[in-house]
Each structure stands twice: as C-alpha cells, then as structure tokens.
Amino acid sequence: MTYNLAPKGAPWFEHLTDSVRALGEAAREWQLADRAASLNEAHVGMERSVLHEGRTTHEPGPDTVPLHRRTYDNRRPHVSACYELQRLYREHRSRTRRGYRDTAMLYASGAAWAITQAQTGREPHQVVFTLDHYERPAPIPHGYGIECLGPYAGAKELAAAYEQLRSMHLAEDISEEIAGRPDHEVTERDASDMWEAGDYARGLPDAAYAYGRLLERALQYTLLGPKNAHRRQLAEQRAAEQAAAADEAEGGSR
Template identity: 40%
Template structure:
C-alpha cells in the first residue's frame, strides 16, 4: 500500500517564492524583446523605401467625388510598428516592475514570517481592484533584517540599497510633478529622478534573487528540525 505524506510547509514556501521569480523573469524577457523590436524600427536606424502608391478614398467616406491620394507604404509600416512597440514596451515595463517588486517583497515577507516563528506555506499578497493583479508589499517591509550571520548579507543589503534609491527617486519625481508650477530647475531634477526610477524593475529583480537565497538560508533551521523529527519518528516506528 502506498502511503502519501504531506509536503513540509517550507517546501511549498520555497516553491512560492520561486514562482514569483519565474514570473518576473518572464516579464523581463518580454520587455527586453519589446524594446528590441522598438529599437529595430527607429527611424534613424532604417532606410525607408521612397516608393509611393496611389489610394482611392471611397465616395462614402468623403461624401463627394474622391481624388486619389499618395501614400508611402514602407514609411507607414515603420511608423505604425513603432507606435505599437512603444505602447507594448510601456505596458510590459509596468508588468515587469510589478512582478519584480512582488518577487522582492514576497521574499522579504517570507523571511520575516519565518523569523517570527510562523510556518507559511506560501507568500500572501493583496489583490488589486481587478482581482487578478498582485500588489507588492512596500515601504519598510522590503528590507530584510536579522541576517547578521548570513554569509551573503553584504550583497543582500547592497541590492536593497540600490532598489531603495530607485524607489526614493520615483517618489521624489512624483512630488515634483504635483499640481502647480514646475520651474526649469525642478523639471531638470524631475528628469534626473525619473532616469534613476527607470531602474526599479531591474533593481527589484536583482534584490529578489539575493532575497530568494536568503529565504533558503532562513529555512535551514526549520529543515533541520523537520529532519530530526522525521528521524525520531522513524526510530520509534
């Protein structure tokens, strides 16, 4: 007879944070592909064919006798694709940033709950208004504490500091872009801040990778305790 055992909670928690990392990676790849496509149709990188065609508007659309118009098919295609790729890249950037922040904050959430003595079998998030989008944890909950004995604590903290700078820059730019007059100097500061804030997604993903390793570190003791109990139970059987 086959006896099935429930998986220990820390295995499910490990899978939970790994799934967050895989999701962020998928969006990262898609965003990079969209940027590549967008770059490929930039007008200064392309040699547009200057051939023209004549196009006859329908009488119904103009309401009077139509006159043929000239069109440049290749130019139209390049500009149309540029608009499409820019819109897609912008959307994918937002999805990548959200997924990366969920990855990073989900790892931080997992570690803090393990440190508090809880046994979560998965990361908990709130859902957005669409009941589909995960809302990443923000603010102080992103910093991972209690890692003084962790061998890679320096890299973990450095990755957090990079992400914090990007998030602070985003907040600063938002404050400058508030209602009211924006001076030329403030406009320059806002532009510089937005350049830094553009790195949020990559910084969050990098922090998530470091934090995921820290999750595994935080689970070493729960794993040891579990294995000791398993060994004791087997000896008593």
C-alpha cells in the same frame, strides 16, 4: 511542461520555497517579454531607420463610401508602416515594462516577506498578498526590507542590492510627484530633477529582480533552522516507532 512541486504532504517550507520560486519565474517571463519589446521598438525607431521615400496614390473605387471618394496622393508606404509600428511597439513596451516592474516588486517583496515569516517562527505554506481596492484588484507588494541574517555569507551583497532598489524606488516617487504637479508649479529645476530621477528609476525592475534572486537564496539560509528541526522531529518519530515495534515484538515472543 511544469515544475515538479513539493508533494501535497510536504513540510511547509518546501511549499513556501515553491511559492517564492513561482514569483521569480513570473518576473523572469515579463523580463524576457520586456527585452523583446525593447528590441522591437528600437528596430523601427525613426532615428535608426533608413526610410524609403517611394510614394503611392490611393484612388476611390466603385464601392468606396461617399465620405472617402477622393484621391489620396503622396502616400509613403514604408514611412507609414514604420510610424504605425513605432506606435504599436511603444504601447507594447509600456505594457511589458509595467508588467515587469510589478512582478519584480512582487518577487522581491514576497521573498522578503517569506524570510521575515520564517525569522519570526511562522510557518506559511505560500506567500500571501493583500489586494488593492481598484476595479480590477491587484496584489499589493510587501515591504522589501529584512532583518539582519547574522553570519550569512551573502549579507553584504544583499544589503547593497537593497540600497540600490531603495534609491531607485525613491527616485521613481520623486519623478511621479513632480509629474503630478500643475504645470505652473513646476520650475525648470523641478523639470530637470524629474527627468533625472525618472531616468535613474528606469532601472527599478532590474534592481528588484536582482534583489529578489538574492533574497531567494537568503531564504534557503533562513530555512536551515526549520529544516533541521523537521529532520530531528522525523528522527525522533522513527526512533519512537522502532522502539514501539521492538517492545511489541518482545511482548509477542513471551
């Protein structure tokens, strides 16, 4: 199933709306995947699991390669399974968390970019990102701040969401900066600041996604002017066509 997109000949703002919505849907998919990965990781967490300590013995068979021809005693199948699943789910959670963060930031910054473009009189059909310089290039998020929207009813909520995202982004930068220092340069206070900032920054993907949703609504407010101008243009074109048809009909009746 696919969404009904704006037809090919639709005005630019309808295609731009589709572009921002697609960014939101992408972030939503990663959000759901991250939620599921979090539940899976918690399911096998050692602090929550009731482990069965029953043991098995693994003996070499006639076709076992010489390197492994010895008896493995005291295997605990349930414990081994939980440890292996915990490792796999932790790796998976790391991937989904990164994907959610990246797509949520693209959503928020893409929606902010679209608003800025409309505010400055430009008419892009799609959100445009620049690729980075890595071996597998990825889109670089835009800045996520916007100019004042005047009497927009959701302006205060939007400003609060922006400040929350900005503070979490700053906390992430602080945590990563301290983590990147040599061990001998990190004091106990630095380590405490790093963990505190990192813990706060865990909410960044959710903050970016929530801010993106608010920006997407604000985009529709910003596009009211271009939409009204487009309607006026269509009305003028129809009036001109009707006048031309009336003149042609009047000329033919003479």
